[in-house]
Amino acid sequence: MAQSPTMSPLSSSADWRDLYALTKPRVMTLVVFTALCGLLAAPGHMHPVLAFSSILAIALGGGASGALNQWYEAGIDAKMKRTQDRPLPAGRLDPRTALQFGVGLAAFSVFLMWFASNWHAALWLTASILFYVFIYTIWLKPRTPQNIVIGGAAGAFPPIIGWVAVTGTLDVYPVLMFLLVFMWTPPHFWALSLFVRMDYAAADIPMMPVVAGEGPTRKQILLYAILMALVALAPWALGYAGLIYGVVASVMSLIFVALSAHVGLRRTVTDDKMLPEKRLFAFSILYLFLVFGAIVADHWWKL
Amino acid sequence: MSVNPDDPQFDIVEYRKRQASRAKVMAALLAAFAVLFFFITIAKMQLYA
Numbered sequence: 096m097a098q099s100p101t102m103s104p105l106s107s108s109a110d111w112r113d114l115y116a117l118t119k120p121r122v123m124t125l126v127v128f129t130a131l132c133g134l135l136a137a138p139g140h141m142h143p144v145l146a147f148s149s150i151l152a153i154a155l156g157g158g159a160s161g162a163l164n165q166w167y168e169a170g171i172d173a174k175m176k177r178t179q180d181r182p183l184p185a186g187r188l189d190p191r192t193a194l195q196f197g198v199g200l201a202a203f204s205v206f207l208m209w210f211a212s213n214w215h216a217a218l219w220l221t222a223s224i225l226f227y228v229f230i231y232t233i234w235l236k237p238r239t240p241q242n243i244v245i246g247g248a249a250g251a252f253p254p255i256i257g258w259v260a261v262t263g264t265l266d267v268y269p270v271l272m273f274l275l276v277f278m279w280t281p282p283h284f285w286a287l288s289l290f291v292r293m294d295y296a297a298a299d300i301p302m303m304p305v306v307a308g309e310g311p312t313r314k315q316i317l318l319y320a321i322l323m324a325l326v327a328l329a330p331w332a333l334g335y336a337g338l339i340y341g342v343v344a345s346v347m348s349l350i351f352v353a354l355s356a357h358v359g360l361r362r363t364v365t366d367d368k369m370l371p372e373k374r375l376f377a378f379s380i381l382y383l384f385l386v387f388g389a390i391v392a393d394h395w396w397k398l
Numbered sequence: 399m400s401v402n403p404d405d406p407q408f409d410i411v412e413y414r415k416r417q418a419s420r421a422k423v424m425a426a427l428l429a430a431f432a433v434l435f436f437f438i439t440i441a442k443m444q445l446y447a
Contacts, residue, residue, distance in 0.1 A: 109420065110419060111419055142442075144438060145438065145441050145442070148438050151434075210438060
């Protein structure tokens with residue numbers, strides 16, 4: 096377990112807000128939204144109470160993954176400006192409570208998923224939690240600059256879980272949704288890591304800009320953006336989605352590639368405010384929301 | 399890591415306040431989940447009826 100050498104002494108018992116912060120609520124928003132879109136785009140009907148419970152289970156599973164990630168990375172978080180005020184490095188929460196909370200929440204989320212939907216979806220949820228904690232957090236993140244690429248799979252599971260909660264089986268369409276989030280993750284995170292790379296360097300995390308340098312990172316952002324655009328257009332090209340999705344995905348992907356090209360073809364100058372990188376990072380979040388929103392809209396109003 | 403009540407900086411009032419707030423939230427969550435499991439059961443009974 097990575098432990099902080101700079102943890103401040105615990106001055107008081109943890110507040111409930113500290114446990115909430117442990118679940119990484121902002122990351123959970125995206126997880127819940129893509130899972131909801133997978134669920135709503137799936138063929139068939141699901142009772143609203145069961146659908147709500149399934150989405151809640153995915154949110155709790157995401158929260159458990161976040162909690163276990165923060166438990167393991169407390170020492171690393173203490174070294175980075177962006178994360179040093181989290182409950183564990185700040186000393187507001189003790190590691191044992193965080194570990195028990197994470198494991199308990201993970202077990203409960205899987206049980207809730209099985210109870211509300213089916214064992215197949217519960218299995219996918221278990222796989223996504225284990226992948227995030229063991230493959231990404233413990234194995235890849237401290238070892239390889241490709242951590243985000245392979246680890247991105249963990250964040251790409253939710254639409255599959257949402258779909259399987261309704262149908263009980265896997266199909267090509269949710270796999271395309273998985274691939275879309277998978278390809279979206281590297282340009283999204285590398286844009287962020289370009290403007291916070293000093294933080295990652297201080298924490299000895301081998302993020303792409305720290306290990307390979309800025310130039311190769313910028314080139315890879317553009318490469319993955321182009322691959323992501325091709326994957327985004329695939330559901331329309333293969334006939335799984337209609338015109339609404341096709342138009343939204345085409346326009347948004349074009350803008351995404353253009354912003355990525357701006358980032359990919361430039362160099363950092365003295366006193367650079369990194370505006371193109373910040374713009375790409377912000378747009379990438381909007382992109383995922385709109386494209387996944389279009390998947391649902393297209394399912395309901397096929398043109 | 400454990401709380402040390404002998405520490406001069408230790409604030410017992412604040413400590414109890416935080417403990418109470420955590421317990422209240424936990425109680426509310428448990429009640430909410432009990433209600434949720436009841437409605438899940440009803441929904442599944444409707445599906446299999």
